[in-house]
Amino acid sequence: MARELIKGNVAMAESAIRYGLEAYFGYPITPQTELLEHLAKRMPELGRAFVQAESEVAAINMVYGAACTGVRVMTSSSSPGVSLMSEGISYIAGTEIPAVLINVMRGGPGLGNIAPAQSDYNQAVRGGGHGDYRNIVLAPASVQEAIDLVGLSFDLAEKYRTIAMILADGSIGQMMEPAELPEMRPIQRKDPEWATNGNPNRPRRQLTSIYLEPHDEEITNLRLLKRWQDIQTNEVRYKEYYLDDADYVIVGFGTAGRIALSAVRAARAKGIKVGLLRPITLSPFPVAVMDELSQRAKAFLVVEMNTGQMLDDVRMAVRGRAPIEFYGRPGGVVPFPDEIMSEIERMTHAKLNSQTDPRMAWLERALAR
Amino acid sequence: MQKEILIAGFGGQGVLFAGQVLAYAAMDSGMEVTWIPSYGPEMRGGTANCTIVIADEEIGSPLVQYPPLAIALNLPSYDKYEPLMQPGSLLVVNQSMVDRLAKRNDIVTVFIPANEMAEQIGDKKLANMIMVGALLAGLPEISLEALETALKNHLPVRHQKLLPKNFEALRKGFSIAQEQMAVRP
Structure with a gap:
């Protein structure tokens, strides 16, 4: 048709x-x-x-x-x-x-x-x-x-x-x-x-x-x-974008996921090796692929239009093997790709630590803005 | 290739339909496209806007912060989006509804007396099509012919009799924008 x-x-x-x-x-x-x-x-x-x-x-x-x-x-x-x-x-x-x-x-x-x-x-x-x-x-x-x-x-x-x-x-x-x-x-x-x-x-x-x-x-x-x-x-389903050689992995679902895709492309244009995992089944959560990615990724960035809910599932899947960062726009605010691009750039420069609470670290940045 | 277009004005000026016509033309030209309206409570009697993204690959964000192309059908929209335009972008302004000149000289602003032109054609509701025609002068990815075909293919049968005047509106908008853009340095 x-x-x-x-x-x-x-x-x-x-x-x-x-x-x-x-x-x-x-x-x-x-x-x-x-x-x-x-x-x-x-x-x-x-x-x-x-x-x-x-x-x-x-x-x-x-x-x-x-x-x-x-x-x-x-x-x-x-x-x-x-x-x-x-x-x-x-x-x-x-x-x-x-x-x-x-x-x-x-x-x-x-x-x-x-x-x-x-x-x-x-x-x-x-x-x-x-x-x-x-x-x-x-x-x-x-x-x-x-x-x-x-x-x-x-x-x-x-x-x-x-x-x-x-x-x-x-x-x-x-x-x-x-x-x-x-x-x-x-x-x-x-x-x-x-x-x-x-x-x-x-x-x-x-x-x-x-x-x-x-x-x-x-x-x-x-x-x-x-x-x-x-x-x-x-029944686990997800979609991968540019993950084959990715140092950094963004995880985002639905609208946040597709907005992250724009940021991933912009980052790739600047030579940053970043990819996107977009879960399609949020439940069951794609744990196996996260498991595989957490063994080779330098860091994860979770992007959501909330204060970090899927973030908890990502943390459970990654189990401290790689640092996780979070970026969210709650309350009905839709993020622009530029915001996520800034987060990607920050991530590539910052000294990341897998022990910090990514939600609270993000909250501090969000309140300071 | 990806281009983002923002169209804004009062509810009732045909903002959303103008965007849909562009989206249909992009789809019929084989491109990927998204059309997303502002659907907040402000729509009822207030301002309305929509964003159209056209691309030759899977589209990420359906929204854009700094548009390269925009139509402002009234003064509030002009005031709101002029500062957000990308340098070098094209902003098509409905001169009938604004009482000021451009504040920026690093973008191309085209002023179209769309209300008066629409009334000359014989239907003041055609102002949106005049503005869309003008925008096409800066959007080579969509031809005037593609837009006319889209209108013809997707306008309900009961409205098909309005096609000649819509075509006239598109063409008049296109040529006045082309003239204005040609005289710029």
Whole structure:
């Protein structure tokens, strides 16, 4: 199919439709509203379910109910809305059913603002709700990648009976880029062996997240972790740029990652051997490649649009084998490549120490600015 | 090759659409392109802007701090972006909406009386297309023909009747900018 100029939010919505989305429940919030708006028009046209719920709490519980029937179901929101959904997210995780969530992040905490941010990283990769579980979290850096990851998220959610979350930000949602949408695929009812889809001609099925007997809950927790082990083994995804001969490695995801790419190119033009690792799965985190890189890199620079959340995962992967520096723009401020370029230059001149806390060292620099 | 273009003005002046037309033309010319609007609360009745990046490889940052090319459709945008322009850059200013001369002499500033020109063509909403035409005088990567084809291909059917006047606006903007740029030392 030909490339078309399409906005990230609309692209994710149309992609979900073409990958077989049968039911959507949501509540409008900037900067993700176009996603819901597109589905409000398209889903009824196709005879599929669209409900604008009375709140995010209602929407996620509608997702929960629909997901129990085994159809492809999705919701989308932005930061404060996802917080409201977190109880339902935990119930879905505890019930071990597949669902796709899209978070088009904005500045926070609290009501914050509507500008692009990456401050829900911890909430997303650590599960979001209460209890012992993890979600698959995928971070697109372009409109095309957002389209492709929506398709992947349905497949992964179903394969592992888990939640797959697309963690985008306001600029991915609002940006237009040329991209290719997939062909419209016919809806495939897979009738999974656990689905409660109203067939009276077989033994009764039950889906629940209640395990009143602690030993049963313990078994469930271990089953979830075993499944997570498989996900960690099989589903790590990332993209490498200029890493083959890199002395310095930048790690950034989503919008921060693509902005870092501009800085990497500028630095390369000045002869600095720097490369970029852009994690696509934030959870599972690309630990193995980080492990390999930390044995040959002189230093790492983590760039995020928050105060250093993925930074902790990088530190766990690097385990003190190389110095790590951090540069962040929180609160909905989007960094320019020049800022990251300055950090690269600073890193090549400074005496780096793998014992200092990179977040606090950055805070001092940020407050002094 | 990478070029960044910033377009700014009041909401309602066609800022975002002007940027989209450029983005369509870049895409149809086989280039990579990003279009990103300011979507803050200030859009409602206030200023609006968008950034377009065109390149021949995967685009990194969709935003630019110091643009090499810009259109300012009103005075607040002119005041805001004139100091940020790269040395040697091209700034196209809507003269109908500003009451001052250029403060910088290390950039090329082209003044276009876009509102009056648009009214002469017969539709004051064409000011944005006049400004886009003027910008093309400093953007050889996108030809006037490519932009006209983009308009034709992507304008909804109900608006196709407006094409001749849009083409006229683009061409008038282009030629007045070319004239002004030619007389500069």
